[in-house]
Amino acid sequence: MRDNPVFKIVSKILFGPIIIYGLYVQFHGDYGPGGGFQAGVIVAAAFILYSMIYGLEEGRKLMPDWIIRSVMALGVLVFGGTGIASILLGANYLDYSPFAYKIYKAQHLGIIIVELGVGLTVFAVMLGLFNAFAGFKPHK
Amino acid sequence: MLILDNIPALLVAIPLLASAVVSLLPSARIAWGFAFFTTLICLYMAVELVGIISSTQALSYAFGGWEPPWGIVFVLDSANVYLVLLVAFVSVIATLYAYTMLAREIAVEDLPKAYAVWLLAIASLFGLAMTGDAFNLFVFLEISALSSITLIALGAGQDRRALLAAYNYLIIGAIGATFYVIGVGYLYAATGSLNLIDITDRLNELGTNQAAITGLAFMLAGIMVKAGVFPVHIWLPAAYSFAPSAVSSLLAAVATKVAIYYFARLLFGIFIDITQLVDFFLLYILMPVSVLAIFYGTIAAIYQSDFKRLFALSSIAQIGYITFAFSLNSHSGISAGFIHIINHALIKGALFMAVGIFALGIGSRATMSSMQGVGRQMPITFAGFVLAGLALIGVPLTAGFISKLYLFKAIFETGNGFYVALIALSSVLSVLYLWKIFEVMWLKEPVQPLKSDKEPASAYLPVWLMVGVIMIFGVYSGEVISSGIGAANALIGAR
Numbered sequence: 001m002r003d004n005p006v007f008k009i010v011s012k013i014l015f016g017p018i019i020i021y022g023l024y025v026q027f028h029g030d031y032g033p034g035g036g037f038q039a040g041v042i043v044a045a046a047f048i049l050y051s052m053i054y055g056l057e058e059g060r061k062l063m064p065d066w067i068i069r070s071v072m073a074l075g076v077l078v079f080g081g082t083g084i085a086s087i088l089l090g091a092n093y094l095d096y097s098p099f100a101y102k103i104y105k106a107q108h109l110g111i112i113i114v115e116l117g118v119g120l121t122v123f124a125v126m127l128g129l130f131n132a133f134a135g136f137k138p139h140k
Numbered sequence: 141m142l143i144l145d146n147i148p149a150l151l152v153a154i155p156l157l158a159s160a161v162v163s164l165l166p167s168a169r170i171a172w173g174f175a176f177f178t179t180l181i182c183l184y185m186a187v188e189l190v191g192i193i194s195s196t197q198a199l200s201y202a203f204g205g206w207e208p209p210w211g212i213v214f215v216l217d218s219a220n221v222y223l224v225l226l227v228a229f230v231s232v233i234a235t236l237y238a239y240t241m242l243a244r245e246i247a248v249e250d251l252p253k254a255y256a257v258w259l260l261a262i263a264s265l266f267g268l269a270m271t272g273d274a275f276n277l278f279v280f281l282e283i284s285a286l287s288s289i290t291l292i293a294l295g296a297g298q299d300r301r302a303l304l305a306a307y308n309y310l311i312i313g314a315i316g317a318t319f320y321v322i323g324v325g326y327l328y329a330a331t332g333s334l335n336l337i338d339i340t341d342r343l344n345e346l347g348t349n350q351a352a353i354t355g356l357a358f359m360l361a362g363i364m365v366k367a368g369v370f371p372v373h374i375w376l377p378a379a380y381s382f383a384p385s386a387v388s389s390l391l392a393a394v395a396t397k398v399a400i401y402y403f404a405r406l407l408f409g410i411f412i413d414i415t416q417l418v419d420f421f422l423l424y425i426l427m428p429v430s431v432l433a434i435f436y437g438t439i440a441a442i443y444q445s446d447f448k449r450l451f452a453l454s455s456i457a458q459i460g461y462i463t464f465a466f467s468l469n470s471h472s473g474i475s476a477g478f479i480h481i482i483n484h485a486l487i488k489g490a491l492f493m494a495v496g497i498f499a500l501g502i503g504s505r506a507t508m509s510s511m512q513g514v515g516r517q518m519p520i521t522f523a524g525f526v527l528a529g530l531a532l533i534g535v536p537l538t539a540g541f542i543s544k545l546y547l548f549k550a551i552f553e554t555g556n557g558f559y560v561a562l563i564a565l566s567s568v569l570s571v572l573y574l575w576k577i578f579e580v581m582w583l584k585e586p587v588q589p590l591k592s593d594k595e596p597a598s599a600y601l602p603v604w605l606m607v608g609v610i611m612i613f614g615v616y617s618g619e620v621i622s623s624g625i626g627a628a629n630a631l632i633g634a635r
Contacts, residue, residue: 069163069164070164072160072163073160073161073163073164074160076156076157076159076160077157077160077161080153080156080157080160081157083149083153084153084157086204087142087146087149087150088142090142091205092146092149092201092202092203092204092205093146093149093150093153093201093203093204094149094203094204095203095204095205096204097205
């Protein structure tokens with residue numbers, strides 16, 4: 001499969017648009033269907049497609065494990081840190097109201113940041129799961 | 141003030157965020173230091189929380205400023221604040237113990253990730269103890285199950301059977317969680333609410349409602365799996381006996397206890413006034429099952445030769461005592477149950493820690509044949525172990541005695557002498573397996589030199605801290621007793 005030029009070229013063409021579509025789902029999730037979880041899966045799908053066509057080693061060069069692990073933790077920190085920021089601004093945990101002057105803008109901003117955290121973690125976990133299972137070597 | 145006002149949220153958020161940070165730390169020592177510091181902060185916050193509740197009685201914390209019943213709330217009253225303190229205390233001690241023990245039982249490069257999962261488990265236990273939202277509880281139940289399973293599977297470095305134990309827990313735990321969430325679905329269909337206080341109000345208006353009762357049945361079944369109540373305990377013995385010893389001590393001490401607390405809250409805090417079926421369930425289902433649990437756990441422990449499995453089986457019996465106390469369906473019964481939740485957590489935590497140290501000393505699993513004379517070779521740990529064992533039987537001057545005393549008091553109120561005989565008989569039986577251990581470890585000659593020439597002080601110090609608290613609670617038992625009575629007051633009103 002890897003030597004088939006059709007797969008190679010199609011996956012190269014699709015790689016960018018998949019990520020852009022993922023970003024659209026991520027940042028348009030507050031108006032349309034979508035959100036961090038779906039976006040994370042879509043973006044991860046682009047990298048998984050790359051790994052499937054070019055091989056796991058190439059995929060790991062593109063997105064090394066240490067980046068995946070850091071992004072996993074970063075997403076949690078973005079989500080949880082938003083809650084801590086609310087507390088520091090004098091509101092309850094994850095209360096977005098103090099983030100902006102108008103309450104609906106504040107809620108909007110808060111949900112975008114939190115969903116970004118979700119998206120980052122879901123992306124990294126999906127890719128991490130794929131790498132873990134694809135790279136699985138049975139013990140003797 | 142920022143911290144004091146937001147303690148309920150921070151108790152979950154701080155370990156959760158710390159776990160993300162710890163997972164990235166390069167060195168096992170730094171990761172441990174970070175984790176230990178986090179648990180200390182949690183203990184501080186839990187102590188503050190007890191102070192707040194003792195002056196205000198109850199506290200409701202609305203996440204995101206969404207007021208109940210719409211948003212998710214954490215509710216604290218005298219039923220769960222001591223549970224939070226218990227989880228915080230045990231997690232500090234268990235983390236201290238993990239410094240020496242976890243490092244020797246799992247690969248060094250896995251340690252930071254292990255501490256990350258460890259903190260995640262602690263965060264989920266805090267969440268389970270505090271949440272006032274039926275669905276949010278399911279979320280914490282899943283976090284707690286997944287993190288516990290990972291921690292149990294880490295025992296595979298010592299013994300590959302840990303993988304099977306973890307897998308069994310995954311499957312059985314998932315079935316339990318499914319039952320619980322089906323129950324929440326029924327309850328939501330009947331009441332249109334997920335907030336537990338709101339559900340109680342709405343059910344009172346609705347009266348007897350088939351969907352709500354079906355929901356209750358599913359929820360109870362699911363929670364009983366998580367709490368390790370006989371006969372749905374089957375994941376428990378293997379999970380506790382093959383997990384790394386630090387993990388066993390943390391999970392055996394507090395993981396099932398938060399599920400039991402929620403079990404009591406469902407029965408007595410919400411459904412007791414709604415339907416007669418709760419009385420039926422307590423008398424005709426929970427009570428016989430608890431008696432079976434007590435005798436099954438104790439007798440199986442007598443015939444067990446693997447120490448960790450023996451104490452896991454004894455846990456099933458001890459959980460049986462707690463549910464038996466609940467099944468008496470009285471104020472003093474509930475108090476006795478909550479008193480035993482605290483005491484048993486401390487006792488079983490100390491016992492699992494001590495067994496871990498013995499196993500480390502001889503370099504293989506602690507069994508009746510491998511443990512000959514090890515008590516003489518490790519006298520400091522063994523002394524703590526014996527005291528905790530005496531507390532497990534319920535010898536006076538230990539915390540276990542207070543548990544048994546209040547259990548007997550609750551039974552005498554029912555006027556049924558048969559139950560007194562049953563509990564007394566089971567206590568005598570538990571002497572048997574502890575005597576067997578004492579005989580093997582102390583009265584027999586050591587057969588082999590220890591792998592490490594001394595028992596590590598950093599490992600027996602946590603054991604002795606636990607034992608110290610057990611002894612203190614055996615003599616100055618006022619706080620524990622009033623916490624149990626406070627819990628009963630919060631659930632069914634003062635009597």
